[in-house]
Amino acid sequence: MTVEIYPGLTVGGVGTLPLDVVKRDGGLKVLEAMLAGTLPAPPMAKTLAFSMTEVEEGRVVFAGLPSADHLNPLGTVHGGWTATVMDSALGCAVFSVIRPGEAYTTIEFKVNLVRPVLPGMGEVFCEGRIVHRGRTIATSEAWLRDTNGKLLAHGTETCAIFPIDNLTR
Numbered sequence: 001m002t003v004e005i006y007p008g009l010t011v012g013g014v015g016t017l018p019l020d021v022v023k024r025d026g027g028l029k030v031l032e033a034m035l036a037g038t039l040p041a042p043p044m045a046k047t048l049a050f051s052m053t054e055v056e057e058g059r060v061v062f063a064g065l066p067s068a069d070h071l072n073p074l075g076t077v078h079g080g081w082t083a084t085v086m087d088s089a090l091g092c093a094v095f096s097v098i099r100p101g102e103a104y105t106t107i108e109f110k111v112n113l114v115r116p117v118l119p120g121m122g123e124v125f126c127e128g129r130i131v132h133r134g135r136t137i138a139t140s141e142a143w144l145r146d147t148n149g150k151l152l153a154h155g156t157e158t159c160a161i162f163p164i165d166n167l168t169r
Helices: 019-025 027-036 043-048 079-095 164-168
Strands: 003-006 009-011 050-056 059-064 102-113 124-133 137-146 151-163
Touching: 003 043, 009 050, 019 027, 019 164, 027 050, 027 079, 043 050, 043 079, 050 079, 059 079, 079 102, 079 124, 079 137, 079 151, 102 164, 124 151, 151 164
Parallel strands: none
Antiparallel strands: 003 009, 050 059, 059 124, 102 151, 124 137, 137 151
């Protein structure tokens, strides 16, 4: 079932990932299946109007459409929306290097908001890249830009890597 995230961006459905598939296939293969529509995008993609649009080992791109639904009391897009898009790109950059049998979780992230994100500005794009992948820790960096390439935010993330069986206890 195709789901429209926003006009021009659709996914093959929304839901959570089957952990047995993640355990068997590892991160990159799972992310590729999400992009192909054979595995679902997370439910928050529909709620917050953003989703992954590109993936390769160590790199992902997300697109989002900030709108009036995401405003803070002063009329700009809430920093939490930007942080969520950034965390998704930062985390999925790490997910793209997770091996079969492994899982990951964010343990720290920092976002620098350098320009306001406004409703009506059109699509924004967030590229996340792996910086380091160790045995139990990985780090990534990401940049959120408007359609003209103007930097809106940048950030970094640290993730823990652990056996996926820890999620099923």
